[in-house]
Amino acid sequence: MPNILTKTVRNLFIISIFTVFAASCSSLKPATSNTRSTTNAENKSSITFIENISVTPGSSKEAKTISVVPVYSKENSDISINSGSIETYSPLQFKYAILTNSAVEQMRNQRLLGFMDEWYGTRYHYGGTTKDGIDCSAFVSLLMSNVYGINNLPRIAKDQYNGSHHISRNDLREGDLVFFHTMGRHKSVSHVGVYLCNNRFVHASVSGVMISDMEEGYYSQHFVGAGRVRD
Numbered sequence: 001m002p003n004i005l006t007k008t009v010r011n012l013f014i015i016s017i018f019t020v021f022a023a024s025c026s027s028l029k030p031a032t033s034n035t036r037s038t039t040n041a042e043n044k045s046s047i048t049f050i051e052n053i054s055v056t057p058g059s060s061k062e063a064k065t066i067s068v069v070p071v072y073s074k075e076n077s078d079i080s081i082n083s084g085s086i087e088t089y090s091p092l093q094f095k096y097a098i099l100t101n102s103a104v105e106q107m108r109n110q111r112l113l114g115f116m117d118e119w120y121g122t123r124y125h126y127g128g129t130t131k132d133g134i135d136c137s138a139f140v141s142l143l144m145s146n147v148y149g150i151n152n153l154p155r156i157a158k159d160q161y162n163g164s165h166h167i168s169r170n171d172l173r174e175g176d177l178v179f180f181h182t183m184g185r186h187k188s189v190s191h192v193g194v195y196l197c198n199n200r201f202v203h204a205s206v207s208g209v210m211i212s213d214m215e216e217g218y219y220s221q222h223f224v225g226a227g228r229v230r231d
Contacts, residue, residue: 092117099211100200109174112147116202119143122209139204140177140192148175148230157192164227169214172226178214179224189224 092114093107100106107113119142125133129142137157144150154160161179172178172195180191193203199214212219 096196096211100196100198102198102200106197109147112143112174112196115143115147116209116211119209122204124204124206124208134204134209136192136204139209140194143194143202144175144229150230153229158189160192160229161189161225161227164229167226167228169223169226175228175230177227177229179227180219180222181224182222187224191222195226 089104089107090110090113092110093104096102096113096116097104097107119131119134119139122131122139123133124135126135127138128134129138134142137155137160140157140160141153141155144153154163157179160177164177167176174196176195178193178195178201179189180193181187182190191203193201193212195201196211200211201214202209202211205212214220214223
């Protein structure tokens with residue numbers, strides 16, 4: 001009997017100890033979890049990437065604004081832009097600076113830019129004089145009349161060449177005429193365009209009104225000469 005009583009008391013003691021230990025372990029787990037959550041929250045609240053630039057969730061009022069100013073130079077652009085006065089240039093100036101691979105500052109003649117933009121892409125039609133279709137000499141005549149006030153150009157490219165003051169290619173400037181032969185072996189003038197800048201000229205080609213490069217293979221090989229019809 002004493003032995004049974006002793007065993008009973010001992011078992012009750014062990015059970016009570018186990019119960020206290022289990023309770024203490026379960027109470028420790030939330031404490032550990034809360035500590036980790038608090039630490040993670042503190043870490044997430046301020047994430048530093050580069051020196052004094054940080055991102056803090058929910059603190060947009062204190063966020064710093066970083067301004068990015070594009071820098072244009074010969075290394076990263078074919079167009080020279082004065083960043084201090086970039087807002088003074090029109091979309092047309094940028095467009096035709098790109099098309100002529102020139103500095104945007106060179107695109108000063110707004111009347112010329114507007115005329116080209118109005119006619120750009122108009123399809124070619126031999127003998128045509130309207131936006132339904134136009135040929136090279138008619139386009140040149142219209143441009144010179146609307147932009148430069150020259151109203152006495154002959155209708156035919158060859159006559160325009162003969163009636164202009166011939167100049168060297170090195171002396172070309174905006175508004176001069178450039179002439180080409182496009183009739184196979186015949187070297188006589190059969191095509192005309194208006195010089196812009198940087199070896200580019202605008203003309204009504206078989207692909208429509210467009211800007212081309214005089215140094216391009218075809219035009220370089222078929223160049224006849226240049227003429228000036230205005231002072």
